[in-house]
Amino acid sequence: MITGDGRRDLPHRGRGNGVSARTRLLTAMVIGVAVGVGVSIPGTWRYGVLIGWIAAAAVFLVWMWYSLWPMDAAATARHATTENPGRGLTEVTMIGASLASLLAVGLLLAGGSGNKSIQAGASILAVAAAWSSVHTVFTTRYARLYYTGSDGGIDFNQDDPPQYSDFAYLAFTIGMTFQVSDTDLKTKPIRGTALRHMLLSFLFGAVIIATTINLVAGLSK
Template sequence: MTDRGRGVSASIRITVCAVVGVLAGAVVAALGIWWLVPLAVWDIAAVVFLAWIWWSVWAVDAAGTARHARRDDPRRGASDGLLLAASLASLLAVGIILVRASHSSGATKDLLIGASIISILLAWSVVHTVFCLRYARLYYQGAPGGISFNEDDPPSYADFGYLSLTIGMTFQVSDTDLQAKAIRHTATRHALLSYMFGTLIIATTINLVASLGQ
């Protein structure tokens, strides 16, 4: 199986996504839609990141997952933190945009609301993608283990994606057992962040509904 871009370091990947996002923001600014620039930068950067990651790892088998997860990248932790911070910051930008939408009408209002919805979905997806990759790294560091998926076959990225989405949507694990302290600590942080993220999404949704009613 080919690597399909899995050898690229996290820092290079983040840099490429940021550059593409900034270029998209410059295009939006050149069109005179300056108030949409922050979301344009985030949305395009997030789309590139998500497409790059999932195109690279979704169909990877367990052996390929282990090779990729064990690949050393000293800047990976900082890159993950930057992505999570950017995801939360994007929600603040959404709040500002929704305030503007409440004072707009017609096509402008529809554009603002549509961009806000897309930004929320992308931010949510980025957060749980970051944790999916982190669970894989923790599992395959050293001797594989720390998470029981209740089957003999070793897990692939699709399995870690399942775990990440389960915690992200329910704030708990379901049919997987977390057997290592580092993984349990990560899952706790993930659940807390997901809860906070969910609260922000609910608040943003309420504002969105209020904007639609005006």
């Protein structure tokens, strides 16, 4: 049964909850560096950086969503409020790496030489990985703000307490539209986080449009 504020002390389900954020980050980084170096040796460092980033982001995203998606509200609350070594470092690192990957895409496309199809594929995957990573980080951030706040701060217009899939709905809606839809943000910390999220999302939207135009122009030559 739901007790108290309806957000804690419930029987819960989830998987992979015992792995720290630091372990996930280090594992993703090691795999990314290994793949990047392996690609750079026979090829070019520009491809190595991008492919390494794609590999690292893929490990991070698959591992995160494998753990988070099946969590119900009680498991989400417990996970979001539990002290997890390296959580803040993981968020900063993934957002920073996502932004850096956009620069790497620009350098690859500005190089002009090389197989256009490979450049297009690597660029699209790198941008998609960065976009998904940023919104995944904000998904966990909204959950943490909600479950550590006194009154939640986000109205999902439902009776059941929210789980990670609900916070993903909020995060990816902002990521795709730069605004909220049918959710209400009720506290300053959450509105401030949403504002930063919207600005980052706008940047990604501009980069995606510019990358698409560049790729179409390059492939048509």
